[in-house]
Amino acid sequence: MTAASLPCDIVSLRMAHCRAEHAAGSGQYHLAVLHYRTCLEVAERREDCRATQFFALRLAECYEAMGLRIKAHAFRHLADADGSAPLG
Numbered sequence: 001m002t003a004a005s006l007p008c009d010i011v012s013l014r015m016a017h018c019r020a021e022h023a024a025g026s027g028q029y030h031l032a033v034l035h036y037r038t039c040l041e042v043a044e045r046r047e048d049c050r051a052t053q054f055f056a057l058r059l060a061e062c063y064e065a066m067g068l069r070i071k072a073h074a075f076r077h078l079a080d081a082d083g084s085a086p087l088g
Helices: 010-025 029-045 049-065 069-082
Strands: none
Touching: 010 029, 010 049, 029 049, 049 069
């Protein structure tokens, strides 16, 4: 799915988020990353800073669990740069 064809409606975003949460909860971090990146792209297209921060943090957690600390750091940096208030 390309950025131009990403659905921006809230239902599609919520479905992608649910898929990501389910995958992360069962340790399928590669799938979780796939769905969280979709969520992040949608949040960025919607210009929703809080959602962008939230999904960047979720990606950082997945990458950390996968042992990819440099990628995790990059997404934590994105979350810090994009929001003024820290999220869980």
